[in-house]
Amino acid sequence: MAKVKTTFFCQNCGAQYAKWQGQCNSCKQWNTIAEEVIQKPEKNDWKPSSSTTKRVSKPLKINEIDTAKEARLNMQDAEFNRVLGGGMVQGSLTLLGGEPGIGKSTLLLQVALSLPYKTLYVSGEESQKQIKMRAERINPKENNCYILTETKTQNIFKQIEAVEPDLVIIDSIQTLHSDYIESSAGSISQIKECTTELIKFAKETATPVLLIGHITKDGHIAGPKILEHMVDTVLQFEGDRNHVFRILRAHKNRFGSTNELGIYEMQGSGLREVSNPSEILISEKDGELSGNAIAATLEGLRPLMIEVQALVSTAVYGTPQRSATGFNAKRLNMLLAVLEKRAGFRLGAKDVFLNITGGITVDDPAIDLAVVASILSSNEDVALPSDYCFAAEVGLSGEIRPVQRVEQRILEAEKLGFSTIFVSKYNKITFKNPSIKVQLISKIEDLVDFLV
Numbered sequence: 001m002a003k004v005k006t007t008f009f010c011q012n013c014g015a016q017y018a019k020w021q022g023q024c025n026s027c028k029q030w031n032t033i034a035e036e037v038i039q040k041p042e043k044n045d046w047k048p049s050s051s052t053t054k055r056v057s058k059p060l061k062i063n064e065i066d067t068a069k070e071a072r073l074n075m076q077d078a079e080f081n082r083v084l085g086g087g088m089v090q091g092s093l094t095l096l097g098g099e100p101g102i103g104k105s106t107l108l109l110q111v112a113l114s115l116p117y118k119t120l121y122v123s124g125e126e127s128q129k130q131i132k133m134r135a136e137r138i139n140p141k142e143n144n145c146y147i148l149t150e151t152k153t154q155n156i157f158k159q160i161e162a163v164e165p166d167l168v169i170i171d172s173i174q175t176l177h178s179d180y181i182e183s184s185a186g187s188i189s190q191i192k193e194c195t196t197e198l199i200k201f202a203k204e205t206a207t208p209v210l211l212i213g214h215i216t217k218d219g220h221i222a223g224p225k226i227l228e229h230m231v232d233t234v235l236q237f238e239g240d241r242n243h244v245f246r247i248l249r250a251h252k253n254r255f256g257s258t259n260e261l262g263i264y265e266m267q268g269s270g271l272r273e274v275s276n277p278s279e280i281l282i283s284e285k286d287g288e289l290s291g292n293a294i295a296a297t298l299e300g301l302r303p304l305m306i307e308v309q310a311l312v313s314t315a316v317y318g319t320p321q322r323s324a325t326g327f328n329a330k331r332l333n334m335l336l337a338v339l340e341k342r343a344g345f346r347l348g349a350k351d352v353f354l355n356i357t358g359g360i361t362v363d364d365p366a367i368d369l370a371v372v373a374s375i376l377s378s379n380e381d382v383a384l385p386s387d388y389c390f391a392a393e394v395g396l397s398g399e400i401r402p403v404q405r406v407e408q409r410i411l412e413a414e415k416l417g418f419s420t421i422f423v424s425k426y427n428k429i430t431f432k433n434p435s436i437k438v439q440l441i442s443k444i445e446d447l448v449d450f451l452v
């Protein structure tokens, strides 16, 4: 009997060892090294037959390469296209990561159902019946989508040869296994091998492949880091499961910018593209309420108006509570300290709660001014006019600092009918006669004078 070959892999970084050890030398994590059985391939793995080889590559001079031919598949979904950088590039491998239940399978099935091209949706997670039921909720009209439930890569390639799809979707890479590796599905060596086979297939046949990847509890895509290096594009689908909004963003994109962002709303009948997110992120209300302020932020390249809510109340316990949802708690403490020191507000004995509505997390520093305004408004119990908005960073000495692309923010605020936007005096604003009033301020005291 042939000797079984085993190797030890770090489950965190994918480093390989001949024998077990407690700590991984390369990523310094403890207890991450596990034994996996490996069998060297006797024959070469994925061998495209001439029928599926649509393109054979040969060396070309760089100026002979025709970039116009970098054909992109239109995904029939404006948000998805934008995040990909204008559609899916032929022969590319895209990895979509996200927490369980966030809607990865829904998104890709929905895309597959709307495409006019032939797509093959391979699922190792759900049965064909389950997928059919989901497809019925999404309610497609005519479609050209084939469903396959299979986890062995060799069988998948056989079916691909039979169907000859224009796009392959794999749900998920962690359920695949290849015959050439004996360790269980989802292990480092299996993920590596299956991805290598898929890359080879994608490049040789110019067929784009979309992979779904699970993420670990600390938010990284499960499996070796090398997985993210191997694929061309890494997309992340995120959002709070209890909220309806989902954000699709690119973490790596060999064919476009990583600044773009797609916003979806989860509905009973699948995901709906949200083309004007600002209108939805600002909550509907009848009267003006104290503690609410609107920030003109940018998410990637898109302007986004976001509502900040603060609640300031007298502390019941000895230590006042500070809590922030969707905003960095340390930054909140810093802003409170600035308000106390520079504007004389006694917030030390107050509980302060801050919430960004819509369940999204913002790291644009331009939201600072809206946070300060909402805290002031709640503290004084005076409502801010609902057609005011804010876009500036607040510095440690209480100075109002300029933010990038302020004109884009002003234009968005103007478009949405705001009457006044507060920005830093140090921002260079060149355009003339906006219908919105641009209020320039330089110190936190200026804001206090306006609001209180």
Ligand code: TYD
Binding pocket: 098, 099, 100, 101, 102, 103, 104, 105, 106, 107, 134, 137, 138, 266, 267, 268, 269, 270, 271
């Ligand atoms: P799913 O795509 O299965 O998540 P993932 O593949 O990322 O694990 O998402 C499932 C969730 O989406 C589930 O909790 C129900 C919800 N959902 C809807 O609200 N509407 C729908 O039309 C569908 C198909 C799912």
Ligand code: MG
Binding pocket: 104, 105, 106, 125, 171
């Ligand atoms: Mg799924």
